[in-house]
Amino acid sequence: MGLQSCTKLSPFSIFNLPTTLNRFSNRFHHRLRSPPPLLVRALSSSTAAAPQPPTAAISDDAKVAQWKAAIDFKWIRDNKDAVAANIRARNSNANLQLVLELYDNMLNLQKVRLQEVERLRAERNVVANKMKAKLESSERQKLIEEGKNLKDVLVSLEEDLLKLTDELQQEAQCVPNMTHPDAPVGGEDCSTVRKVVGKPREFGFAIKDHVQLGKDLDIIDFDAASEVSGSKFYYLKNEAVLLEMGLVNWAVSEAMKRGFTPLTTPEIVRSSIVEKCGFQPRGNNTQVYSIVGSDQCLIGTAEIPVGGIHMDSILAEASLPLKYVAFSHCFRTEAGAAGTATRGLYRVHQFSKVEMFVLCRPEESDSFHEELISIEEDLFSSLGLHFNTLDMATEDLGAPAYRKFDVEAWMPGLGRYGEISSASNCTDYQSRRLGIRYRPGLSTPSKKGKGSSGVTQFVHTLNATACAVPRMLVCLLENYQQEDGTVIVPEPLRPFVGGLEVIDYKYR
């Protein structure tokens, strides 16, 4: 593709006047087959109550029913050296020692409880038998008290066990996902380059950055947004609006061609869902906006509401993989980002994003990871962008990611590469928290007996950015600018922006 010296035609005809460049006869329901297996939506005990309507303020200390991640403690204990090494490689502050201790204590306490339950039952029988005889009232009273004491011991044990379980959960939830053996170990400078596509364009003239282009072409307004909302907000105007809508439409349609089911999602979710996906809504430098008077948050990515769709469910194996492409607005506080690259559209509080999300069987997640990054690379190549695909080093992997590939595209106006996309394989980290299982072998979970394998497994989940609009705008504006200050629209996008070929000045 690349940058063409395009003849400047009438910039904008009509929005719905695209040319049909390629004609796939993609049938919408390409997976026409027997009815999808029924999903069993089991309500786990950890499902929080309906979110409070935003009337009264909830303090941060309010005790919301804590949810439990289905963490495999036994596996951690049996593989503690590997887990410890992983924690080190990732520079995580998880306390494995404490987790193992608490786990041990919990097992012991469970044993003790079992014994006490037995003892109580035995004692109760004895007492019950004794009480059948004729007794002095004082003796009777003593027996009753004995019985009560035993019960109290048990109640106290249960309380301790509950507390211990909570503590264990709290510590264990900090343990990051294991790491792919091929992932480079170390800090961000250890990330390796998997692929390079294209090379930086050579400009024969002094170039502008996207902020200047946005101003000169009257397509981005930061100043008004600063008054109305604060810094890192913006209005898009004129052709930038068409570009945003066009980019979203194009990304969604490209993903649909590859078998992804399109979705739009809620952008307000319960905070527990945010946590289950591996984010921290309540940290000091949290990226997450919270809503006053409720336990709800704004999403920073569609990964969160999409991850939540199948929570607390058992899927039939035949329904996997589930491949979603979701469009949403995303909101991020960017707290703690001061000083880092923040100019213009590069780091903003609100943006549109098209996100791919896959739920699959464990043995397939590696290959889906390859598929996702491959789709991303195709998308960005087709727009003529120059970029590197990086295999992220262990210290740069978020807690949920087993392996992560980032795409950094060349942004000539900023004079450096900037991340435009990220593809993570979260294996079972999220699914153990969201409670997403599948039953191997069965085509419908409700049919008992016939070919039932019994034990459910956790699915693997993956997520990948198809298109983060502001960063794509940075790339397109800066890479496709011409000497006269206009900007060319790359061909694949033109059908989605009504045939618009050039972004021109609004007056001369």
Add this chain to the structure above:
Amino acid sequence: MGLQSCTKLSPFSIFNLPTTLNRFSYRFHHHLRSPPPLLVRALSSSSTAAAPQPPTAAISDDTKVAQWKAAIDFKWIRDNKEAVAANIRTRNSNANLQLVLELYDNMLNLQKEVERLRAERNVVANKMKAKLEPSERQKLIEEGKNLKDVLVSLEEDLLKLTDELQQEAQCVPNMTHPDAPVGGEDCSTVRKVVGKPREFGFAIKDHVQLGKDLDIIDFDAASEVSGSKFYYLKNEAVLLEMGLVNWAVSEVMKSGFTPLTTPEIVRSSIVQKCGFQPRGSNTQVYSIVGSDQCLIGTAEIPVGGIHMDSILAEASLPLKYVAFSHCFRTEAGAAGTATRGLYRVHQFSKVEMFVLCRPEESDSFHEELISIEEDLFSSLGLHFKTLDMATEDLGAPAYRKFDVEAWMPGLGRYGEISSASNCTDYQSRRLGIRYRPGPSTPSKKGKGSSGVTQFVHTLNATACAVPRMLVCLLENYQQEDGTVVVPEPLRPFVGGLEVIDYKYR
């Protein structure tokens, strides 16, 4: 147009495979002309709130944020108090006009007093310039000091009084168009009827059932993830949403509107200036923890804010914007009213038209806006009524309001799909949006400068509120076999999709 018994073609080819139904050679920058006049962005003292706090610490509701001042014409209110009182009555507003007039009077008196004392202080100061006996000088110094003390105290009172006056006066609703029907909601009159209810020869479904059967809307998963009144759109509904937005924006652009996308998080003061109440007990507005920011319930709010505290050149008017945004509403206090399915939701996509114009033009722009809306909805084959809303149903900002209610057969009633309001100068007096009549650039002094600035009039109108449009389209275009036909004007925007079909048989 109407409902066609469509042959069912392959439902969905490819997204970017639209047919080009009409070929306007619409040039994008239709307003190709001399450079737009420079906007003078004056920072009024009242609008300079500090940068919004980053969401780290909690702000209690009692926190005193610097209060902004609406440029209310108190003199006009006083001179027209009967009309204002009558208006308050017909709108069933709880504004306290009596109090406003009292406070205004007190404020004027206090101002006079303050000025008088200032003058006296100047006299004293002048006297001190002359050669004086020490005892005389001492006396004058004392006089001056006393005057200063009284002044300081009076100035504090004046500040407080001004705040009180503002608080009361901001409650006074906009005046009302003489033709607007007076009374409660049953007094709203029908301006126009387009089409009639379709006659179905079969038992119809509502959009919730259709959404489930066609696997295009999921309420249950959203209820778990977010709570009630949230939803996921799936499959063709996603295409329809994106298509509706694209179509609405492009249609409205043809009428000379500038497309925009807007922030959806704004400072709460902007919300208030547009006439909404972020902090009431049944507020429609979501607030963000640890800041003075809110989520917008409509793009009217961030668009209204674009030109706040500005003086526009007359030649730049009218400014016509079409803005696409997501909107968030708590719907607190809506329990019991119609809430089924997509009819009342916490989050939705909307395309909104917003106009800033000269006062003498707002009536005609109101007509233009409602006319655009009626064209949009007619072209989709919807049956609807346009209502002239009665006084008790006008929001405080609206001088006049036209609502469009479309027939929703599955719900068995008419439902509001759009609203067009002329807010005259209500919002602009709060947002501080003025224009300078006469010359083409405000910066050219002397040459034909008229001097006195005026407040613009603002109008807003819904081009497309996606969930309610989905209700209309799904329920009206359903077929006996449970599939749904996509009306022709939308097909180019949904990749040629003609029918929403079952996902499996």
